Amino acid sequence: MTIDAVRSPTLDTYFAYVANLGTHTFYMMFLPVCFWCGQTTGGRALVHMLALGVFWSGWVKDLLCLPRPLSPPLQRITMSGSAALEYGFPSTHSTNAVSVAVYMIYHIQDGGTSLPESFQLPAIIACYWYAISIIIGRLYCGMHGFFDVVIGSLLGAAIAWIQLYYGPAYDNLISQGDWYWALLSSLAILVAVRFHPEPADNCPCFDDSISFAGVNIGIEIAHWHFAKSPFSWDHPVPSTIPFSLSKLGLIRTVLRLLVGVVIVFVWRAVAKPTLLKGLPPLFRQIEYVGLSLPRRFFKRASQYTKVPRLLKDDNVIPPARDIPKFISSLGKPRKRTVSVGPQSEADAREMLAQREIHRKQSLRDLQSMSSNGDIAVSTAVVDIQEAPDQSKLLGHDLAQGRSPYQSDSEQEKVVFEGIEKPRVRYDVEVVTKLVVYAGIGWLSCEGNAVLFALMGLGLR
Known part of the structure; x- marks a missing residue:
């Protein structure tokens, strides 16, 4: 039985929507809320798992350069313009969905959550439904083949196992240890980014890996520093942002979240153009003395005078101006996302x-x-x-x-x-993304927590 035999407008719409729940954008918009609501352990676990999932699945994609299933005969259904530009093996959606589902199911069954017993079984079923829907959806939407999702799922399960057994010890090492542990962790991430394979095509996997690497660096530094700050709680774990819904109330909690989101977007809107403008002269000097580390498909600073305004250059967090357009597009997924023919x-x-x-x-x-x-x-x-x-x-x-x-x-x-040509990419974008997303990680774990306390939206 072929996919065409079971396709329907209802399933097209369902799997188009579900795919959004496995994107980098969804996770990155959701993760800061975990920290601001006092869920430090869960937030750090999700960041670690998603960063590992995005990095290692992207690493394998760029190393092997195996394309997505051929279209035609398949029709592809996606709401992400960049997803079709990536390679197909393994499935990053499957990796992330399985790692998150396995982690959540383990903690629900182990009693590691505050869920009432009557809600535990529905929560477990929801986790299974989420992961299975993502996996089947990647096949249904023509974005992946069978082995893409199988290997991606196995990778996700392995990442969840690593986090469950080694994550708590690592968190304690960072929060309770000396400063150099956070520094060594950040340096290890930078080395991993440097030795990311160079693909045969202009693939955005590397950009996504950089974004999550930056977030990881930011939360490690914040976790170490915030644990020693008077603004943090040591319960249930060190470096917890103080939160209690009963004490804050619903209105202050909503205001807290809105302020946090606005600060993140303001940081991104200010830091990104500043770095893109200020880094090229520095990169030219570095290149002049022979210390540049060129990467394929990225134009060197000596080959341009300035970085123009970049459009659609971020696959993780869209600019604030694009959010209304993104939300409005959710109402008509099938009309906008069915495509036939080569896209990369x-x-x-x-x-x-x-x-x-x-x-x-x-x-x-x-x-x-x-x-x-x-x-x-x-x-x-x-x-x-x-x-x-x-x-x-x-x-x-x-x-x-x-x-x-x-x-x-x-x-x-x-x-x-007939293929849309990839935009020109600039060498300064790599460092810009690292700094911007490291800042987002720091704001999520420490910076906004201090601001909440100063604005009367926190607890002491």
């Missing part, structure tokens, strides 16, 4: 390779029939002898104005011309 350079190469494989197979079959005296064949007709799946490729080619009689070079040129 990897897709284009995969389609051309599959076409060549089918063409050669057709040639062998026809030559075999000819040698048996069944038919007389010439290679001129091979291009229109299509395998079953290839017939969909042919139909898509004709719809896009491509002829099956074009030469290989002509077909390749036409296919690549």
Whole structure:
């Protein structure tokens, strides 16, 4: 049974919505709330698991460069413009969903949450439903193959196991240890970023890894420093932001969250353009003395005078001006997200390779029939002898104005011309993202907590 046989508008809409619950944007918007509501252990665990999931799945993607399932014949359903530009193996959505679900289920069953007993079973069912919906949705939406989600899920389970067994000891080491443990942790993250594989195509996996690496650096530094601050609580764990819904009340709690979100966006809006403007001269000096660390697909500072205004340059947290547009788009997912045809350079190469494989197979079959005296064949007709799946490729080619009689070079040129060209990327973006997201991590764990106390939105 094919996916097309079970597709319906209802399922299209459901899985398009569900996919948003596994995106980096959803997690990054949700994580600060954990810290501001006093859930330090859970917040740190989620940051660690998601950072490991995004980094290692992206690391494997950029190392192996395995494309997503071919479209056509599949139709892709996604609400993320950048997701289709990534490679397919393994599935980051599956990795993150499974790691979060396994962690939550373990703590619910272990009594590590404050949930009443009557809510525990529904909560466990919700965790299973969440993970299964994400995994099946990646297959249904044509974004991943079977092995993509299987390996991604296994990676997520392994990450959850590491966090469950080693996370508490690591948290205590950072909060109770000397300053150099937080520094060593941050340096290890920077080394991992530096040795991230360089992909064959302009893939955004590296950008996402940088963002989560920056958040991790920020929360490690904040966790160490805030634990020694008079503004923090030591219960239930060191470096906890004081919170009690019964003492704060609903209005002050909502104000606290709104202020926290606004501060995060203000920091991003100020820090990002400042760094993009101030870093290029420094990078040119570093490059001049031969200390630059160039990365493929990133333009060096010596090759440009200034960084122009960047549009759609962040796949994790959108600019504040784009949030209303993002929310309004949620109401019409199917209309906006069904796509057929190659969307990235990897897709284009995969389609051309599959076409060549089918063409050669057709040639062998026809030559075999000819040698048996069944038919007389010439290679001129091979291009229109299509395998079953290839017939969909042919139909898509004709719809896009491509002829099956074009030469290989002509077909390749036409296919690549139909793909949206990746934007120019600049070397200073790497450090900019690290600093901006490290600041977001610090604000989430310490900076905003101090501000809450000073504004009367905290507890002492």
